[in-house]
Amino acid sequence: MCIYRTGSPLIQPGRVGPCTAIVGGGHFFLVDCGPASFRVIRFLGLPVGRLSGIIFTHYHSDHIGDLGEIMTFSWIGGNSKLAVYGPKGVREVVNGFNEAYSLDKGYRIAHHGADILPPENHGYVIHVIPPVPEGRDNIILFRDNTSTFTIKGFEVNHYPVKPAYGYRFEFNGRAVVVSGDTCKCDSLIKNAFKCDLLIQEAICCEVIGKMAKVFKSRGHPNTKRQAKFLDDILDYHTPVQDGFDVAAAADVKEMVFSHLVPTPQNMLLENIFFLYSRKPTSWKGTATIGADGMIFTVRENHTIQMVSSALVKRPNPYRLAGQIGTVLAGFLYYIARSNPNAKNVSIFAGAAALLTWFRSQPDFVSRM
Ligand SMILES: [Zn+2]
């Protein structure tokens, strides 16, 4: 079972809209397809022409933006109509995309021919996920009995967005859970229980709160408007500390923070995400700050391996500091080699800079 994850709702070079790919048991599903996520899917070389379906958590624009592109390239790749699963509202979203892409469909058939692009394969097969029945924790939306691959949906709290879902993927005793957009809630804890990997959305309230304060203090109508949006988003996402508490309460093996608000630009800022929270002592798992193109494999014996840390190298301030420090220390050693004190300082500084450089390999990831 493999996971490829991308995503963040805010615009930042190197980070596209939320989209998590789950591959296992001969199936390939996407959870959400935020703006520009299709590009990452293509760069990773994922077989869009063999996509089993897209599953929506809810219909905020940052989760649905690339539906049309993915359907089009699934069709071009030889797939038949694309299966789209989602709670109430999926029909409206899909019909809108269908209409928007109807001209494109005509152009392509006229240009390449209906034999290679059958018109009947263009578009979607809509699966509306019904509400979770009273007294149940989740609802099964997909099951493949031959490979024991199962997808369960559960309601989460992203109020006023309702319904909003999270998903649990199970395959031969392994489980991966995608939280969707949500606050900390009981159904997430129940459904994430003892899963191997939890893809957990996260907001750093302390940083967003400080940003809102600065915007407010500027007093301009535009910055006040920005501050209002920042204040509003605080109450329907999961603060980092709550994310840790969910992981501990559900006893998950590993957690990846995704849908990062605000979007960290580099690894130094990624670490600020962890600055205001404490990992519960009762939880023995690992939390990783997600990056576009990060790939995990959950093996049969439940070992989890990070196969790829990112699609593109992110600016790594530690690496740059190590490189500059090593050069400067070398220079200092050269000009002050007759002075024993300066010589010792330069050797010490050089060793520290080299160590920083060594520690900050390109695949160094922010973990706790
Ligand atoms: Zn979102």
Ligand SMILES: [Zn+2]
């Ligand atoms: Zn949302």
